[in-house]
Amino acid sequence: MALSLAVSPCPNDTFVFHALVHGKVKGAPEIDLTFADVDVTNTAAEKGxxxxxxxxxxxxxWLLDDYQLLPCGGALGRGCGPLVLTNGRTDLAGATVAVPGDRTTAYLLFRLWSAGNPPANIEIVPFHEIMPGVADGTYDAGLVIHEARFTYPRYNLTAIQDLGEWWEQDTGLPIPLGAILAKRGSVDPAQATEWIRRSVSMAWADPSASEEFVVANAQEMEPEVVKQHIDLYVNEFTLDLGDDGFAAADALLGRAAAAGITPAVKGLTL
Structure with a gap:
């Protein structure tokens, strides 16, 4: 029976999961793939x-009762955090800010960073509409992720805060963005970890093998942006979270719980 997998169409995910999705990982089951933005998968996972x-x-x-965090396949790193963009203004006092989802790591980091000076209004906006909306004045500011790090200057926008830089300076830890979860009772987490690690290793060993799949789903990104995206988000933490990766997740969720933003969590490790 095929296992269902939902990831984003972003280059880091298609690069990482190409071998697994295309039946190239020995011993892995057939994969039924769905592409969706992370705000959609957050909600879908809550429904199992x-x-x-x-x-x-x-x-x-909200998910760990039904899912287990896997120590691989996700997106963590340094120098890869969300950006707060404006069209010239230098602060968020009274601002309307467009964000990509209310349970995204980007928005959680934004809430922790702006706790002492919150903006006037938050609007949930599809990711691809945020930068154009800030540029045309629909929103005073926008919270952006992924390839927007490389493309926001073409909208003549200004980054007033790099939330990854803020996080790293404050904690000394990498920024935990996207996680891979395995549904309890549906897939063995140790087996899934092995499959995904093999898929990552195969992607690194032969980057050209996944190129067509990556580009076909890259939402019109230029080849150089695709390469920058993969180089930034597919790193040592993709293969193994390690002590620093788990510490980063603990720190983020611990601070969020202490601030009353999220429920407390325990037992992140396998």
């Missing part, structure tokens, strides 16, 4: 809709 699913670390407090 997928066996393996990419979600925001910020959504874990």
């Amino acid at each position: 809709e997928f066996d393996l699913v990419k979600v925001s670390y910020a959504a874990l407090p």
Whole structure:
């Protein structure tokens, strides 16, 4: 029986999961793949809709009763955090801010960062509409992720805060963005970990093998942006969270719980 997998169409996910999705990982089952933005997968996972699913670390407090965090396949790193963008203004006092989802790691980091000076209004906006909306004045500011790090200057926008830089300076830890979860009772987490690690290793060993699949789903990104995206988000933490990766997740969720933003969580490790 095929296992259902939901990830984003972003280059890091298609690069990482190419071998697994295309039956190239020995011993792995057939995969039924769904592409969806993380705000969609966060909600779908809460309903238990997928066996393996990419979600925001910020959504874990609502998901860990039914899912197990896997120590691989996700998106953590340094120098890869969300950006707060404006069209010239330098502060958020009284601002309307567009964010990509209310349970995204980006928004959680934004709430922790702006706690002393919150904006006037928050609007949930599809990711691809945020930068154009800030540029044309629909929103005073926008919270952006992923390839927007490389493309926001073309909208003549200004980054007033790099939330990853803020997080790293404050904690010394990498920023935990996206996590891979395995549904309890549906897939063995140790087996799934092995399959995903093999898929990552195969992607690194032969990057050209996944190129057509990555580009076909890259939402019109230029080849250089695709490469930058993969280089930034597919790193040592993709293969193994390790002590620093789990510490980062604990720190993020611990701070969120202490601030009353999310429920407390325990037992992140296998």
